[in-house]
Amino acid sequence: MRYIFNFPDIGEGLEEGTIVEWYVTKGQKINSGDSLLKMDTDKVVTDIPSPKSGTIAAIYGKVGETVRVGTALVEIEIEGVSGAEAVKEAQKDSSVEVIEEKGAAVVGTIEVAGSRARLPASDEGMSEKINEIDKPIKKILATPVARALAKEMRIDINKVTGTGPAGRVMKEDIYAYLQNSLNIIKTAKINIADERVEIKPLTQIRKSIARNVSLSKHNAAHMTVFDEVEISDLIREREKYKEKFIAKGVKLSYLPFIIKATTLALKTHKILNAQLDIDNNQIIYKNYYNIGIAVDTDEGLIVPVIRDADDLTIFELAQKINEMSEKARKRELNLEELKDGTFTITNYGSIGGQFSVPIINFPQVGILGVGRIMKKPIVKNDAIVIGNILPLSISVDHRIVDGAETTRFVNQIMDYLTDPVSFIMD
Amino acid sequence: MNYDVIIIGSGPAGYVAAIRAGQVGLKTAIIEKDKVGGMCLNWGCIPSKSVIESAKLYKKIKHEASSFGITGFDEKNIGFDWNRSVKRADSIVKKLTAGINFLFKKNGVELIIGTAKIISENTVWVDNRLIEAKNIIIATGSDQEKIHSSLPDNLIVEISQLFKDRQIPGNIVVLGQNTVAIELVQFFNLIEKNVTLLVPGKKIMPMADNYLSEYVKNLLLKSGIKIIFDVDPDLKNFEYTEGNLVSGEIKTPCEMLINSRTRKGIIPESDININVENGFIVTDEHLRTNIPSIFAIGDVNGKSYFAHIASAEGLHVINYIKGVEEKINFKKYPLNMYTVPEVAQIGYTENEIKENGTDYKVSEFSLSANGKAMTEGDNIGFGRLLSDNKYGEVLGVQIVAPHATDMIAEAAAFMQVESTVYDVAKTVHAHPTISEIFMEAGLEAVDKAIHK
Numbered sequence: 104m105r106y107i108f109n110f111p112d113i114g115e116g117l118e119e120g121t122i123v124e125w126y127v128t129k130g131q132k133i134n135s136g137d138s139l140l141k142m143d144t145d146k147v148v149t150d151i152p153s154p155k156s157g158t159i160a161a162i163y164g165k166v167g168e169t170v171r172v173g174t175a176l177v178e179i180e181i182e183g184v185s186g187a188e189a190v191k192e193a194q195k196d197s198s199v200e201v202i203e204e205k206g207a208a209v210v211g212t213i214e215v216a217g218s219r220a221r222l223p224a225s226d227e228g229m230s231e232k233i234n235e236i237d238k239p240i241k242k243i244l245a246t247p248v249a250r251a252l253a254k255e256m257r258i259d260i261n262k263v264t265g266t267g268p269a270g271r272v273m274k275e276d277i278y279a280y281l282q283n284s285l286n287i288i289k290t291a292k293i294n295i296a297d298e299r300v301e302i303k304p305l306t307q308i309r310k311s312i313a314r315n316v317s318l319s320k321h322n323a324a325h326m327t328v329f330d331e332v333e334i335s336d337l338i339r340e341r342e343k344y345k346e347k348f349i350a351k352g353v354k355l356s357y358l359p360f361i362i363k364a365t366t367l368a369l370k371t372h373k374i375l376n377a378q379l380d381i382d383n384n385q386i387i388y389k390n391y392y393n394i395g396i397a398v399d400t401d402e403g404l405i406v407p408v409i410r411d412a413d414d415l416t417i418f419e420l421a422q423k424i425n426e427m428s429e430k431a432r433k434r435e436l437n438l439e440e441l442k443d444g445t446f447t448i449t450n451y452g453s454i455g456g457q458f459s460v461p462i463i464n465f466p467q468v469g470i471l472g473v474g475r476i477m478k479k480p481i482v483k484n485d486a487i488v489i490g491n492i493l494p495l496s497i498s499v500d501h502r503i504v505d506g507a508e509t510t511r512f513v514n515q516i517m518d519y520l521t522d523p524v525s526f527i528m529d
Numbered sequence: 530m531n532y533d534v535i536i537i538g539s540g541p542a543g544y545v546a547a548i549r550a551g552q553v554g555l556k557t558a559i560i561e562k563d564k565v566g567g568m569c570l571n572w573g574c575i576p577s578k579s580v581i582e583s584a585k586l587y588k589k590i591k592h593e594a595s596s597f598g599i600t601g602f603d604e605k606n607i608g609f610d611w612n613r614s615v616k617r618a619d620s621i622v623k624k625l626t627a628g629i630n631f632l633f634k635k636n637g638v639e640l641i642i643g644t645a646k647i648i649s650e651n652t653v654w655v656d657n658r659l660i661e662a663k664n665i666i667i668a669t670g671s672d673q674e675k676i677h678s679s680l681p682d683n684l685i686v687e688i689s690q691l692f693k694d695r696q697i698p699g700n701i702v703v704l705g706q707n708t709v710a711i712e713l714v715q716f717f718n719l720i721e722k723n724v725t726l727l728v729p730g731k732k733i734m735p736m737a738d739n740y741l742s743e744y745v746k747n748l749l750l751k752s753g754i755k756i757i758f759d760v761d762p763d764l765k766n767f768e769y770t771e772g773n774l775v776s777g778e779i780k781t782p783c784e785m786l787i788n789s790r791t792r793k794g795i796i797p798e799s800d801i802n803i804n805v806e807n808g809f810i811v812t813d814e815h816l817r818t819n820i821p822s823i824f825a826i827g828d829v830n831g832k833s834y835f836a837h838i839a840s841a842e843g844l845h846v847i848n849y850i851k852g853v854e855e856k857i858n859f860k861k862y863p864l865n866m867y868t869v870p871e872v873a874q875i876g877y878t879e880n881e882i883k884e885n886g887t888d889y890k891v892s893e894f895s896l897s898a899n900g901k902a903m904t905e906g907d908n909i910g911f912g913r914l915l916s917d918n919k920y921g922e923v924l925g926v927q928i929v930a931p932h933a934t935d936m937i938a939e940a941a942a943f944m945q946v947e948s949t950v951y952d953v954a955k956t957v958h959a960h961p962t963i964s965e966i967f968m969e970a971g972l973e974a975v976d977k978a979i980h981k
Contacts, residue, residue: 246947251920266856274922274947307886438888 106155106179108139110170119171122164126150127177131159139177157181245272252277254382256321281317308403319465323500327460328509332517333481333490340523348421357493358396358450359420360526361473364519366392366413367529369446372512375469376445379503386503395444395464396424398431399454405431406464408444417526448473452493461498468504471516472496493520532556532662534850535653537645537797540567541836542827543668544629546843551636553851558662559633560655562644566626567670568689569836575625576692577712579618581867584609584719588869593906609720611697618692647799650822664822664850667803667810668843671792671828676704677763684769685786698784699723702774704764705789706730707834708866711745713787714754715868725755725781729762729790736864738878740913741927745872748909757781762790794829807831814857815849816842824849838862861944865934870896870910873937876925876944879915888918892950892973894966896930898980901961907931912966914950916974921949930963939967950974 110120123141127133138150161178164170245253245260249272253260256277263280265272305313319325337360348355369376369392378387394412398405407427409415415423430436447464452475461472474494481490495516499509519525533555536543543559544566550557564571590599591607633640643656652661676685688709701717703710704727711733714726726733726749733749733756734742749756757779760767766776774781793808804811804819809831816824824846827839838859845857866872882889892914902908910929917924926940943953953971958964969978 247949247952248920248922248947251949268945271946307884311886438886442888 104181105160106157106181107175108154108177108179110142110172110174110176111151119169121169122166124166125162127153127159127162129159129162133157133159133179151176153177153179155179155181243272244269246274248274249277256281256318278314281321306402308400308405312403315465316462319463323463323465324502325460325463325498326501326504326506326509327496327498328506328513329458329494329496330513330517331492331494332520334476334493334520335491337520337523338476338491344417348418351418353418353421354425355417355421356424356453357476358424358448358473359417360520360523361448361450361471361516362394362396362409362412362420362424363417363526364516365446365448365471366394367519367526368512368515370413371515372508374504374508375499375512377468377503378466379468379500381502389445391445393443393445395447395467396427397447397449398428400432400434402434405436405441406444406447407431407436407440408442410443446470452476457494458496461496463498463500465500469497469499469509469512472498532558532639532660534558534664534666534847535560535645535660535662536666536668537647537653538567538668538670538827538829539565539629539640540668540670540827540839541569542670542829542839542843543567543666544633544843545840546666546668546826546847547638548632548636549844549847550850551633551638553847555847555850557637558639558641558660560641560643560645560653562642564626565629565640566622569839570622570625570629572689572692573709574836575622576615576618577709577716578867579621580611580614580692581712581716581719583614583617584716585869588719589906597906611720612694615692615694645797647797647801647803647823649801650820664824666843666846667797667818667823667825667829668827668839669795669797669829671794671809671834673788673790674762674793676786676788676790678765678767680764680767680769680774680786684783685788687788691787697722700772700782700784701725701787702727702781702783702785703787703789704729704760704762705787706733706735706791707789708734708864710787710789711749712867713789715749715752718749718752718754719869723782724753725757725783727760727764728756728758729760731758734866737872737874738913738925738927739880741872741874741929744911744929745866745868748868755781792828792834794831796829815854816846816857833859833862835862835864861941863934863937863941865937867934870907870929870931871933872929873933873940874925874927875937875940876923877915878925882915882917882924887924889924890916890918890974892916892970892978894969894973894978894981896963896966899961899963899966901963901965902931904961905931905963912970914953914967914970914974916950921951921974923948923950923953928966930966932963936964936967939964 120142123143125140126138127140133139133153134156135153137153139153140151142149142151157179159177160180163175163177170176243260244265246267250260252274253263258277258280260272263272263276265276267273337357341355341357341360345355373388374386376389376392378389380387391411392413393408393410395406395408398407407430409420409423409427412420427436427440430440444464444467446467447470449461449470450473451459452473455475457474457477459472461470463470472495474496476491476493478489479492480487481492483490495513497509497513534550534557536547536550536557536559539547539559539561547557547559569575587607587609591604594602595604630640641655646654647665648654648659651663651665652659653665673687700723702725703713706728710726714724717724732742733746746756768775769783772782772784774783774786794805794810796805796810801820803823810818810825810829812818812825812830816826816830818825826842826846828834832842833839841862842857845855848855860876863873863875879891894912896902896908896910899908902910910933912930913927914923915925916922923940923943926937928936930936950971953967954975956968956971958968969980972978973981
């Protein structure tokens, strides 16, 4: 019986590859493990081995052609196994042989080139095959908004159960599917009459936070880099200007300096001020620097946006921060003041925290977490002295930003914060 | 006698539920104490729309017919006969109620005339006998609260008594803050009466979008209707002297005061305790009362005062009894007002969208450039489309235009299938039609309207 071998997901997050060379021809007998072809992906050039023994019945794709993960490469005539069994067997194989890809724990993933490991057939291809056997593909009834949502959240609409008329997939069904798949709402059976529990409806802010953070975790590949920076000079400068600012009615915190340093660093590392447009295979770089600042309010987190933060002076930034946080707490922000952020800064240091793994404000690419300044012993000129240490945590979307670039970005921010005069030099 | 369902009240909630119950094979009885069809058919929607049509035709003949090219009549002799317009309404009502009686018979629904009293969760006393059913549906409707004042009784007319043979005086006052009150003041204005609207609040239509409400208020003021806001709903500060309602400095000529104030549920007599709050029966999302076998649909549950919503609630409950669980989304039902021009709204108002924190857009297209509206001689109005910026979903639609009450059905369909502004813009509308304003508003939302 025929077995269709699809271009497998080889686990590097790759979506396509270019055929360099075919090692087999139609009618050739092969054993499982024999190399079928050489494939060039943008990370590795690798041989793709056959998962089955049999005779090559058909070959898809010419040398030089680009093929996507999940599309058919060859058809193999397998002896003595019927079609459905072949598919089942292949599935069993894949469950045993899946090469697990652990998330990159090291900054800058180490790539393994030319791996000869035996690759399993793609799961994706298998489940499609099963579906073909189980039920004919039919047109899915879904509303335009549900389709747009599913597309954005990268949800396969075929898997969503529709609750609208005639089983039409509605907007709410997509949200329900997303929540189920993320298990954010585990509806354990709680007895409403139980006096030990209290039930409160979700506020609009809470709902929107829940939706946004799920969306971010569901879509972006989070990676976080931590570092510490010594800022004694900055502390001195701030002390100097604090009173002057207060005389003008503005409270000066460290945040304006951090925003300034961030916008300057973003101008060098523009990828951190970008957005991934995966549907069109492109990255959108933004030549404006709108910095979101996370504000803790009674009802939950609100992120007002400081527009064109790079054009503002330290005084103007301090003024803006005072104004925005005040407005956020009073719920007086308008939509314009919440829209179009390009990068976000969250300052939990003001509450006392040190390090965190902040969740990216999707579809932005990065978020900088700022901790509490602490006095710590440091080594300066081979002597132990008291240093003022500011902890930084930055999360990025590893789909488009790598560890090395993130580290360079953090280094630049730290350079600015160590030497406050450098702000006006660049 | 045993039934599957007993329905109390045969208005648009009860009679639709009864017909549907019969269609799906439930053994059904419906109890009516007065007239089949309830308020909507007998003294609400149908008679009022019928006399409004008379008034519109009167105005058209008197003020516009000659410019349309009609000759052979003397404009000075054109008059309006209230009693004949009511007679015409009566004949329409008779046809419709006969239709309902026919549908009851066709679907095996038993009609019992009498006043129902609920005895237990499964039994009802009516017409000197006890009948029993698995489920009881209360569909008894609502009634205006009385005006508790010291004004002379013969001055006040309840809406249920209005559409009858009577002399219509020159000075009319309507008390109310709803579409019915607005329709009535405009009707009397069309037949050239001196009309005042007393509003117990700050807005003439609290359910409508502010923009719509303001627009309609200005239309009314422009046509010479006086509006007094913030009156006491019981008119406590008003006295009646020498043909005038007097409150402090304000003197309002009044020979007939029509009560269209807030409605309250008509709660049937019951031996068991059915929860009532603020004058309405309390129901859950499937319109169940605190008694699992008893439902309440239509005005009596206080969720809405519209006949079409009452009917939809009736269908929902019968489905629910048959094991089909659906959600009711009150945002997908239109709100209609039969003024000149007509007014209709569906979905979320601009305020509600703002409160939800949605990033939205308003796309408006005026009727002033619409060819069909011009040929009809009535091109005052607009179509207004509210959509979210992320997916372009249509969140709300408001129309002021001739036939707005029919056109809103298109918006309802758009919303039922969660359409986007792209769908609206791409739906080709025939020319010339007033409905072209939809396409234009859709194009405006996507990019730019053509004729703007």
